[in-house]
Structures are given as C-alpha cells and as structure tokens.
Amino acid sequence: MRILVADDDAQLQRALRITLASRGYDVVAAHDGAQAIELAASSHPDLVLLDLGMPQVDGMDVIRAVRAWSNVPIVVLSGRTDSAEKVEALDAGADDYVTKPFAMDELLARIRARARAVEGGDADAATVAIGDLVVDLAAKTIRSSARDGEPSVSVHLTPTEWRLLELFLKNPGKLLTRQMLLGEVWGPYHANDAGYLRLYVAQLRRKLEPTPSEPRHFMTAPGMGYRFEP
Amino acid sequence: MRILVADDDAQLQRALRITLASRGYDVVAAHDGAQAIELAASSHPDLVLLDLGMPQVDGMDVIRAVRAWSNVPIVVLSGRTDSAEKVEALDAGADDYVTKPFAMDELLARIRARARAVEGGDADAATVAIGDLVVDLAAKTIRSSARDGEPSVSVHLTPTEWRLLELFLKNPGKLLTRQMLLGEVWGPYHANDAGYLRLYVAQLRRKLEPTPSEPRHFMTAPGMGYRFEP
DNA sequence: CGCGGCCGTTAGGGAACCGTGAGGATCGGC
DNA sequence: GCCGATCCTCACGGTTCCCTAACGGCCGCG
Numbered sequence: 151m152r153i154l155v156a157d158d159d160a161q162l163q164r165a166l167r168i169t170l171a172s173r174g175y176d177v178v179a180a181h182d183g184a185q186a187i188e189l190a191a192s193s194h195p196d197l198v199l200l201d202l203g204m205p206q207v208d209g210m211d212v213i214r215a216v217r218a219w220s221n222v223p224i225v226v227l228s229g230r231t232d233s234a235e236k237v238e239a240l241d242a243g244a245d246d247y248v249t250k251p252f253a254m255d256e257l258l259a260r261i262r263a264r265a266r267a268v269e270g271g272d273a274d275a276a277t278v279a280i281g282d283l284v285v286d287l288a289a290k291t292i293r294s295s296a297r298d299g300e301p302s303v304s305v306h307l308t309p310t311e312w313r314l315l316e317l318f319l320k321n322p323g324k325l326l327t328r329q330m331l332l333g334e335v336w337g338p339y340h341a342n343d344a345g346y347l348r349l350y351v352a353q354l355r356r357k358l359e360p361t362p363s364e365p366r367h368f369m370t371a372p373g374m375g376y377r378f379e380p
Numbered sequence: 381m382r383i384l385v386a387d388d389d390a391q392l393q394r395a396l397r398i399t400l401a402s403r404g405y406d407v408v409a410a411h412d413g414a415q416a417i418e419l420a421a422s423s424h425p426d427l428v429l430l431d432l433g434m435p436q437v438d439g440m441d442v443i444r445a446v447r448a449w450s451n452v453p454i455v456v457l458s459g460r461t462d463s464a465e466k467v468e469a470l471d472a473g474a475d476d477y478v479t480k481p482f483a484m485d486e487l488l489a490r491i492r493a494r495a496r497a498v499e500g501g502d503a504d505a506a507t508v509a510i511g512d513l514v515v516d517l518a519a520k521t522i523r524s525s526a527r528d529g530e531p532s533v534s535v536h537l538t539p540t541e542w543r544l545l546e547l548f549l550k551n552p553g554k555l556l557t558r559q560m561l562l563g564e565v566w567g568p569y570h571a572n573d574a575g576y577l578r579l580y581v582a583q584l585r586r587k588l589e590p591t592p593s594e595p596r597h598f599m600t601a602p603g604m605g606y607r608f609e610p
Numbered sequence: 611c612g613c614g615g616c617c618g619t620t621a622g623g624g625a626a627c628c629g630t631g632a633g634g635a636t637c638g639g640c
Numbered sequence: 641g642c643c644g645a646t647c648c649t650c651a652c653g654g655t656t657c658c659c660t661a662a663c664g665g666c667c668g669c670g
Contacts, residue, residue, distance in 0.1 A: 222512075233483035233486040237488075240492065242495075255464075259467040261477055262470065263470045290607075291554075308657060309657085531652070538645080540646080574627085575648085575650090579648080581629090582628095585629095603626075603656085
C-alpha cells in the first residue's frame with residue numbers, strides 16, 4: 151500500500167511520513183504541486199494525501215490533473231474550513247476532506263476507509279507473497295506467480311485451512327502457541343486437541359511449501375507451537 | 381440513484397428528504413435502527429445516510445449489520461465530535477463521517493463523491509463477456525456473440541436471477557460467501573436459507589454455462605460460497 | 611540399550627454440504 | 641376466472657470435508 155504525501159509544510163510532512171511508515175504504509179513525498187502531479191504518475195500510489203495550500207500550483211489543479219488519468223483515492227488536507235472550498239475540492243474529484251488541525255487517528259481511520267474501497271474494487275491489493283505463490287485473503291485465491299511460462303496454477307484450500315492460514319499470515323514471524331491456534335480455529339472448547347493442528351499444518355505445508363518435508367515458511371516450535379516466516 | 385435516509389429526528393429527516401429529492405435522488409426513509417437494517421436490504425439503496433444517535437438499535441450495530449452482507453456506501457451523521465467515535469464508525473465500515481451541525485452543500489458534495497465511486501464501478505461492467513454470451517447489465521439483455529451465422533439467440537433471466545448475476549459480475553474472481561449473496565439478494569433475515577442459493581445458481585448455470593454439469597464460470601467453493609471466473 | 615513423549619503421515623468412516631428434479635404457492639395480465 | 645411466470649418447499653443421491661485412529665521416525669532420558 152503506497153501513499154503519496156504532498157505537503158509543503160516540512161514539519162507536518164515529516165510527522166505524516168513517520169506515522170504512516172510506522173503503520174506499514176510505503177510513503178512517497180512531494181513538496182509542491184508540480185512534484186505531486188509528477189509523482190502521482192510515476193510512482194503509482196494507491197492513495198494520495200494532498201495539502202491544498204501549496205505554493206505555485208494550486209491544489210485544486212493537482213486534483214484535476216490527477217483525475218484526468220487516474221481514479222486513485224485522494225484525501226485532501228486543508229486549513230480552510232468554509233464549505234465552499236470543500237465542495238469545490240470534492241466535486242473536482244477528491245474523495246475526502248480533512249480540515250487542519252486534525253486528530254491523527256481520525257486521519258488514519260479515513261485513510262483506512264479509502265484503502266478498503268480500493269481493495270474491494272481492485273483485486274491487486276491485500277495480497278501476500280509466500281514463496282512462488284500469491285495469496286489473496288479477501289478473494290480467497292492462491293495462484294502461482296508468473297514464472298517460466300507456467301500458466302497460473304491455482305491452489306485449492308478448504309475453509310478450515312483458510313482459517314488457519316489467515317492466522318499465520320496476520321502474525322508473520324511471531325510464535326503462535328497451540329492454545330491460541332486451536333482456540334481461534336476450532337473454538338475455545340477444543341483447546342487441548344493437538345492432533346488437529348498437526349494434521350492441518352501438514353496439509354498447508356503440502357499445498358504451499360515447495361518441499362513439504364523441509365518446510366521453509368511454516369516452522370514448528372517444538373513443545374510450544376508454530377511460527378510463520380515470510 | 382436511491383438513498384436510504386435513517387434519522388429519528390423528524391425535522392432533520394424531512395429537510396434531508398426534500399433537499400435530496402430536489403437534487404434528483406430517490407429517497408427511502410427509516411426512523412430507527414431496526415427499520416434501517418430492514419430497508420437497507422429490501423429497497424437496495426445505492427447509498428445510506430445514517431444518523432448514529434438513534435434509539436433502540438445502536439447506529440454502530442447498523443453499520444456492522446449492513447456491512448455483513450453489503451458494500452453499499454455509508455455516510456454517517458453524528459452530533460459527537462470526538463475522534464474516538466469517528467474512528468470506531470469508520471473502521472466498522474462507514475465511508476464518511478459528518479458532524480452535526482453541518483453545511484448542507486458540504487454533505488451533498490460528500491454524497492456526490494461517494495456516488496461517483498459507485499457509478500465508476502458500474503461503468504466498467506457495462507457489458508461483460510462470459511463464454512459465448514454477452515451480458516449487458518444496464519440493458520438487462522443477454523445475447524450470444526456472432527457465431528456461424530447463428531442469429532443472436534437471447535437468453536431470458538428472471539429478476540432474482542439478475543440480482544444474483546449482477547453480484548457475480550461485479551466481483552470477478554472473488555469469493556462470495558453465502559452470507560453475502562443471501563443478504564444482498566434476499567435480505568439479512570434469510571441469511572440461513574442456503575437452499576435458495578443452490579437453486580438459483582443451478583438456474584444460472586443451466587442458462588449461461590455451455591455444459592451446466594461441469595461449470596467453468598460459476599464455481600462452487602464448498603463450505604464457503606461461490607466464485608465467478610471470467 | 612530400552613522407553614516414552616512429541617511430531618509427521620496415512621487411511622477410512624461419518625457428517626455436512628451440494629446438485630437435481632418434481633411439485634405447490636403466489637402474483638400479475640388478459 | 642384462467643393462465644403463465646416466478647418463487648419457494650421438499651426429498652433424494654453424490655461429493656467434499658472434517659475428525660478419529662493408528663503407525664513410524666526423531667529425540668531426550670534413565
């Protein structure tokens with residue numbers, strides 16, 4: 151998820167960059183309108199965070215220029231609170247409008263809301279790569295990434311396998327105890343049946359690992375549980 | 381363009397209804413949360429305007445209930461200005477959040493922004509090819525593409541079959557859960573009647589698949605739902 | 611060296627799920 | 641009032657999935 155941050159205020163620019171990066175976003179920075187238009191085209195961001203009050207090129211022109219060739223979500227930041235400018239920006243193609251000063255957690259929530267819309271429309275987001283396979287949690291599909299002319303072979307997983315895989319992908323690198331895995335997948339009353347886990351982890355390895363006998367992604371932590379390594 | 385207005389304040393409700401109707405929108409009114417959930421399913425609105433401060437059913441529960449089966453844009457109205465509630469509503473699935481009192485022209489601009497996203501999605505799926513057939517969602521017609529001098533044989537679908545097909549075509553490649561399909565087509569209270577789905581998916585296959593016994597486009601995902609492959 | 615615990619693997623039965631056909635109930639047009 | 645279209649109910653095979661059970665390999669320990 152790449153976000154283009156266009157703001158001429160160096161201090162705010164820096165704060166946004168740090169905050170967004172810490173949330174796992176990939177941040178591209180622009181310091182004036184012309185640069186914003188250029189980077190919106192060259193860096194293919196998934197979302198644009200745009201300050202209207204930039205020098206030289208009017209922020210409104212940036213919106214119109216970007217909308218001429220792209221449907222990327224645009225979230226506007228502005229110090230102006232009068233509704234006239236809000237209406238103008240939104241009708242020019244902006245998707246949301248936040249007035250400064252703003253609460254950072256609200257801005258992040260609005261960004262998440264726009265990002266959610268992108269994932270719903272395009273299927274290219276929300277995918278996780280694991281080895282040569284591409285996993286799309288929303289669409290529940292697994293396809294082999296394009297290699298050596300091999301046509302995209304799709305892998306089929308059962309509902310229980312999906313629930314287990316989802317837990318692994320959402321906690322990369324972290325140790326997942328048997329108790330936690332069993333509780334999340336089979337409910338709190340089966341927290342002692344370790345047999346289920348061995349079976350379904352084996353199935354995931356057989357379907358997703360290049361060499362199931364020597365797992366590289368679904369590692370076992372003896373006596374404790376399992377760990378997923380991207 | 382149909383808008384569901386859910387607000388218990390009769391005066392504001394009336395003002396919104398008149399203003400929206402004068403802008404050419406088709407307005408459906410709900411006066412409490414339970415009615416909002418019901419109408420969101422039965423009237424198939426293109427956008428929901430939701431007041432969080434309604435009695436009996438919490439507005440947040442309305443968001444979650446609707447989001448369980450529908451992706452319709454939700455614009456929240458609320459008197460609360462603290463960012464915590466904004467974050468909660470947006471993360472629950474709301475697309476925008478406007479605090480009262482608000483400027484009417486700003487609200488209308490935000491509604492236009494959300495409506496724009498909906499129409500953009502529709503425009504792409506004007507005509508979809510599926511096998512040898514060409515589906516026109518806007519005109520509600522299906523004809524066989526030109527082949528071997530065969531005159532264009534048209535396929536007839538019932539209203540329910542159209543609603544189901546529309547969902548499939550708008551989410552190509554994605555898994556559609558039973559809950560989502562049943563909620564969108566038959567409303568949230570029939571979310572457990574899986575028999576409907578089997579029957580109507582079978583009808584779509586019989587009418588649209590070259591060999592209904594071995595479907596290539598309407599694939600079933602056992603235990604989860606169905607998937608449309610173009 | 612024998613033993614027991616832990617993990618991985620395989621096979622099979624029972625249950626849930628899905629596809630299909632026939633038939634009744636409801637609604638609108640003529 | 642008749643009739644066709646549409647929607648829903650019900651029951652019956654076939655398939656898929658989940659769980660149980662058992663067996664073999666690896667390791668640490670007495």
